[in-house]
Amino acid sequence: MSEGFGLVVRFTLRDEKAAGEFDDLCARTLEGIKSSEPGTLTYVTHTPEGEPLVRVFYELYADRAAFDEHEAQTHTKHFLAEREQYLSGVEVTFLDAIAGKVAGRQ
Template sequence: MSKGLGLVVRFTLRDQTAAVAFDQLCAETMEGIKRQEPGTLAYVTHVPADEPLIRVFYELYADRAAFEAHEAQPHTKRFLAEREQFLVGTEVTFLDAVAGKVPLRPG
């Protein structure tokens, strides 16, 4: 686990209309992540209870190289460019993995 890299990202959405559009953008982005990113071990979006305009992402990568590969993908670049129109705030926390259980890597 010592090479793992994680992120928790908290997005605050402008309004309910923005939330719907943001969720659609996320769904489209997720398709690319599933198909093209073997080093992305987990990429999960959450809506906190009683906070309908908040989205929290949990992302886990095999290592920094896997994160950099994720950032270089066309679907990720599109997400990063288009998300701003829906947001009023973003908080990013990088995490270094120390211990835990992760899914087996394909292959």
């Protein structure tokens, strides 16, 4: 599988109030992603069981260029600028796809 570029991001939020505000920011950002990013194949936010102050993002892009296009969007830049006020930590793991099944692809 030579195509595909992804990342997993683990955000730790300061407190419950910050978590709610972060979730609102994420919802607004997701609207922009849905409407203007055809190269973003998957963009999902998760809350791990038993960790109410953690959000895990799983993002899959058609390729590195699609990720770069995502990063250049106004809604993404806004998210990146605003998110820090809600966080106590962030971990990013970049992923290069080597094998798998992607919806809509053979």
